[in-house]
Amino acid sequence: MSPASSTKERILGIARDLFARQGYTGTSIADIARELGTTTAALYYHFPSKADILRALLADPMAAYTRLLDGMRDTPLPPEELLGALIDLAAESRELAVIIDRDPAVLKLITDQLPQPSEQLNEQVIAALAGPDADHLATIRAHAAYSVTKNVTLAAMSLGAPGADNKLDPADRAEILHAALRALDQ
Amino acid sequence: MSPASSTKERILGIARDLFARQGYTGTSIADIARELGTTTAALYYHFPSKADILRALLADPMAAYTRLLDGMRDTPLPPEELLGALIDLAAESRELAVIIDRDPAVLKLITDQLPQPSEQLNEQVIAALAGPDADHLATIRAHAAYSVTKNVTLAAMSLGAPGADNKLDPADRAEILHAALRALDQ
DNA sequence: GTCTATACCCGGATAGAC
DNA sequence: GTCTATCCGGGTATAGAC
Numbered sequence: 001m002s003p004a005s006s007t008k009e010r011i012l013g014i015a016r017d018l019f020a021r022q023g024y025t026g027t028s029i030a031d032i033a034r035e036l037g038t039t040t041a042a043l044y045y046h047f048p049s050k051a052d053i054l055r056a057l058l059a060d061p062m063a064a065y066t067r068l069l070d071g072m073r074d075t076p077l078p079p080e081e082l083l084g085a086l087i088d089l090a091a092e093s094r095e096l097a098v099i100i101d102r103d104p105a106v107l108k109l110i111t112d113q114l115p116q117p118s119e120q121l122n123e124q125v126i127a128a129l130a131g132p133d134a135d136h137l138a139t140i141r142a143h144a145a146y147s148v149t150k151n152v153t154l155a156a157m158s159l160g161a162p163g164a165d166n167k168l169d170p171a172d173r174a175e176i177l178h179a180a181l182r183a184l185d186q
Numbered sequence: 187m188s189p190a191s192s193t194k195e196r197i198l199g200i201a202r203d204l205f206a207r208q209g210y211t212g213t214s215i216a217d218i219a220r221e222l223g224t225t226t227a228a229l230y231y232h233f234p235s236k237a238d239i240l241r242a243l244l245a246d247p248m249a250a251y252t253r254l255l256d257g258m259r260d261t262p263l264p265p266e267e268l269l270g271a272l273i274d275l276a277a278e279s280r281e282l283a284v285i286i287d288r289d290p291a292v293l294k295l296i297t298d299q300l301p302q303p304s305e306q307l308n309e310q311v312i313a314a315l316a317g318p319d320a321d322h323l324a325t326i327r328a329h330a331a332y333s334v335t336k337n338v339t340l341a342a343m344s345l346g347a348p349g350a351d352n353k354l355d356p357a358d359r360a361e362i363l364h365a366a367l368r369a370l371d372q
Numbered sequence: 373g374t375c376t377a378t379a380c381c382c383g384g385a386t387a388g389a390c
Numbered sequence: 391g392t393c394t395a396t397c398c399g400g401g402t403a404t405a406g407a408c
Contacts, residue, residue: 007391029385046391049385136358139345175326
């Protein structure tokens with residue numbers, strides 16, 4: 001899939017891996033350089049800062065997420081399709097999903113410097129799931145459905161375990177989707 | 187509830203607050219000292235290390251959690267009661283729940299030095315929810331129910347917002363419980 | 373119990389040679 | 391594109407006076 005293993009690509013791959021395992025704050029530039037087999041100075045030839053490595057990693061997934069929500073303003077998706085899309089997004093950017101809301105420093109980076117407020121991205125999802133004239137309890141059910149799509153997708157892919165090619169088993173996907181729908185529907 | 191506001195207690199209160207907001211790694215001893223109105227050196231009179239502050243905070247909630255699971259080996263609880271208990275535990279130690287699985291450094295601290303392996307505490311819960319002869323999809327449903335109890339409880343209490351006295355609205359609790367049960371039951 | 377001062381280390385980042 | 395060397399800041403922790 002990736003054309004060539006340029007140094008830049010290798011760095012991103014290593015960083016994605018280490019960030020997922022140790023967290024963004026818990027991973028040092030030296031850690032990445034060691035895995036890469038070079039010095040920290042060499043890293044700075046390819047990326048101007050540690051934060052830029054993170055931004056490069058998050059750019060695509062964030063864009064996909066934003067695209068989904070923007071599209072929903074024109075043509076609202078039925079809950080089943082929205083939840084399915086959320087599962088797929090979580091599965092695609094598995095490692096990133098782990099990084100994002102586990103590290104306060106990362107949250108800050110995102111909210112500070114990205115086009116959109118991004119904390120309100122989540123709120124948009126909840127609002128879309130809860131429906132137009134949602135009361136408080138409907139909002140809670142929306143949270144429940146969302147929580148299932150995100151967390152159980154990650155859990156299922158960890159369960160699949162060893163080699164598992166970053167692919168979510170279709171049967172698992174169906175089960176997660178149904179569980180989320182049940183949680184949503186009063 | 188707390189007898190006197192000894193310095194030790196004040197430190198713990200401030201630390202719980204800051205850890206929840208900035209993460210354990212993201213909070214420095216200096217941060218805590220500033221809030222306390224003293225210097226970092228003063229802090230070290232009360233606690234021998236930063237990790238010890240965290241341990242003091244986690245001791246009670248961890249014990250409660252362990253107690254619940256141990257008790258279940260003798261007399262297994264029906265899913266409804268187990269899920270209810272998990273909601274209550276999450277609500278009681280709201281800030282701590284946030285700290286624990288958001289910071290890899292904290293996970294390490296817990297797994298390293300606590301009596302039980304603790305990563306397997308979660309697995310015990312999943313196993314209990316999935317039932318004795320659970321297949322793969324039943325395990326996924328168990329994850330879904332567990333995810334709802336934990337994450338939606340936290341979300342609901344944040345929603346409650348400002349002053350909210352660390353108390354989970356009974357109506358909210360019921361809604362969370364029902365959503366979790368629906369997610370669990372095929 | 374709290375202070376000042378400081379040791380020590382580690383992380384991010386830069387300069388400049390090769 | 392990678393190296394050596396180094397700066398700087400901030401973090402944990404300690405020594406010792408008060």
